[in-house]
Amino acid sequence: MNPALLTTQEAVDPVFWFILGISALMLFGITAAMIWFVYRYRRSRCPEPESQVEGNMILEVIWIVVPTIIVLAMFYFGWAGYLALRNVPEDAMEVTATARMWSWDFEYANGKHSDRLYVPVGKPVKVKLLSTDVLHAFFVPAFRIKRDTVPGMENYVWFVAREPGSYDIFCAEYCGVGHADMTTTVEAVPVSEFEEWLSGMEAAEQTEQGRELLSRYGCLGCHSLDGSKSVGPSFKGIGGRQVTVLENGTEKTLASDEAYLEKSILEPGSQVVKGYPPVMPAYADRISVEELKAIIDYLSRIGKEQPEKAVPKKVSRVEQGQALARQLGCLGCHSVDGSRKVGPSLKGIYGSERLLEGGATVTANDDYLRRALRQPGAEVAKGYPPMMPPYPQLTEEQVEAILEWLESLR
Amino acid sequence: MNQTASTTISRGFWDAPGGRKGIGAWIFSTDHKRIGLLYFYSTLAFFCVGVLLGLALRFELFQPGADFFTAQQYNSIFTLHGVVMIFLFIIPGIPAAFGNLVMPIQIGAEDVAFPRLNLLSWWLYMIGAIMALTSLFTGGGAPDTGWTFYVPFSVRTTTNVSLATLAVFIIGFSGILTGLNFLVTIHRLRAPGMTWWRIPLFTWALYATAWVQVLATPVLGITVLLIFAERVIGSGVFDPARGGDPVMYQHLFWIYSHPAVYIMILPGMGVITDIIPVFARKPVFGYKAIAISSLAIAGAGSVVWAHHMVTSGMSDIAVMIFSLLTFLVAIPSAIKVFNWVATLYKGSIQLDPPLLFALSFIVLFSIGGLTGLVLGSAATDVHVHDTYFVVGHFHFVMFGGTGFAFFAAMHYWLPKFYGRMYNKKAAVWGWALMTFGFLVLYMSMMIVGMEGMPRRYYDYLPKFTFWNQMSTIGSWFLAIGLLIVFVNIFRGLFKGEPVGSNPWGGATLEWQTPSPPPLENFEAEPVVTHGPYEYKKAGIL
Known part of the structure; x- marks a missing residue:
């Protein structure tokens, strides 16, 4: 720089x-x-x-x-x-940040979207700030920058990251019940890595990287991808399934979520899946944070696929739906792990019986979920605030993709 | 003074025949002292509510994650903490309670100029307060907007914001009427010989405050009415979805709410200015400089509002102008601090509880004021705006400043109106715990804010845990200190030793009449022959 x-x-x-x-x-x-x-x-x-x-x-x-x-x-x-x-340096790269209740979306010049702000080290970045609903503020303490995002108005900030690293982004203007959760990070990476990231399609690229790392570290020697049992449990469907583990000799059942996956990679001996030998080496000092993330991303992704849906076309629809959900900010209010946030969790929502405000119940089939996306105010889940904005801008194809993704969260 | 002569104290205005008995003798009384006590106890009750809410917030923030409340409950609690503390305690606290009690006596008047209007002000205040509390339990749930009611969120939220804004509107009228009443009283009802340059500086501060109340509060009224219209009839003045401008809302809100900060702090400065010379037995240093600086703060403080909006997206030129004006308003505050310290020089200093609270005020207010410089400078404000640094700064000024002045005023003037003295040793303990707890509580907030923790966060990153825990621990010391102070002072006021008319050796008029004062304040109309701090001429030295 x-x-x-x-x-x-x-x-x-x-x-x-x-x-x-x-x-x-x-x-x-x-x-x-x-x-x-x-x-x-x-x-x-x-x-x-x-x-x-x-x-x-x-x-x-x-x-x-x-x-x-x-x-x-x-x-x-x-x-x-x-x-x-x-005063923004002339050679600054432009990124558009859109704030909404309660998450961030970053859009790059080539149309790529991300929920983290990836930037190249040493290159000034101008962030254009927009909001779709109420006031938020884009705040990165490490760079001493802050600016409100105002609906109907365009603001900006600029910064340059001198060192690679992960820097917190906060929403600093109070915006309601999810305000404190509206955090993400600036990921400053070397220029070459950034270019690679920017040119790849996010999902595909990370899948590729994760898949490649699994081979490189020899994971696939003991863990299959097709569901067959080997030395260790298969990776197929590993993301989010219930596993029974032995921890210091006691049996525990827990969800193999991202935290669990991370722990099993870094210190596999602490919680061993029942029925498998405790032979996996620890990777705590052997892989970088970025690599760990890519692997977990990949594992979570393949975990969300139902075995019978592993047809290539369907897989891409599910992934498209997941990418949309991230981009539209659904995950700001709805969890995918069953935990309660501003709105109901999406885990297992597909096909379940839902109790509505007013006492009626409804089955969350395609019809209901489509209505919930188009006119969320009409049938509100009991016990939740009627805060969700409607999404009339979605094409029918996008709705289909989201529905399939929801179906995969069963 | 003649303390020996008053072993059995006359009950003064407490016994005055009003034709009414029981509570009616209070809530329908037009006596400024009774109205002052009504205000005192109502503001104090709301202060206690606000303290409990604040302690609840600190409990939740003791560690990251959800502990006691849901995010929605937390948001309602901090909104309520802000609304109660600002609109129901700090704004009316000193001017309406101690202003009513003391100001007419200080200028040698029998009452305020419009006693019935004065009573109406208290009623409006109570009606507004009850509406604000009602908004918690009715409609769509307790308001969750923060006390600033920023649009578009305040227009979108389904909680009971409409009723809360109407409550603020009505409370605003109470302030306007009190301000008007005080202005007329100070202009028209001064005793013979009470020239403008013989007016005690507490009354001077109230005079400056009253102008701000009368001129700025209507803007708040308009602003909250516009929110009400926005929510009820969808007027679209502020909501961008209907073509409105949310930044304009912020301008209108702060045009009132920044001067309101001076409504809150000026009377507190007045209290401190009256207390220090009495306990130093020395005329206040730079009387005219302090009096004029009150007016300067009131004037300059009215044109600095947009420093709350540096990151809002308003133009850079506006940022520059408001930053410059903000720095200028620091100067009259600095003048006061220097004059207070200079007053102590070569005095004969008695460290009684009112002076201890006043000395805490000087230090805490100085920290609040100096950290205000960080917020006034455009570059640094960007980083600390809307973080815990602002929360810390604001509490140093409002609680360390106005709050401690309120406690100083309690320890200084309440014996006058009850005719009895509290236990001074216990008061010192309470003061020490309060000051210590305060520093730990709010210093920690400033540090965690400097590290980047935003305000109004229900949950926070684990790296902010240490200073949040310190802050919560500080709040417990502060709470214990408050408890000691309250128990001690009320036990003293009802059961303590009788005091004479002038327990501290003050030269202002309120000390030249019995404790408690009679119904119309003086046995004979006083004639003023010397300034308020001339202890030699007053025969005190």
């Missing part, structure tokens, strides 16, 4: 130190003088006041003029730093 280019945090931090430094000095001065006077002139030592002076014009002028100069300097540095946040 251009070494002359200041990052946003380098533009802002000196202003912090300047203001906080002077403030600390003044606070110390005021407090020390106050305590000294109270001690020195305490009534037990000075029963009569030594002075009845009512003021001093010169002092008043000094403590009007000196603070004025100080605050004008603070104003000036603050304004200069702010300008650095507003």
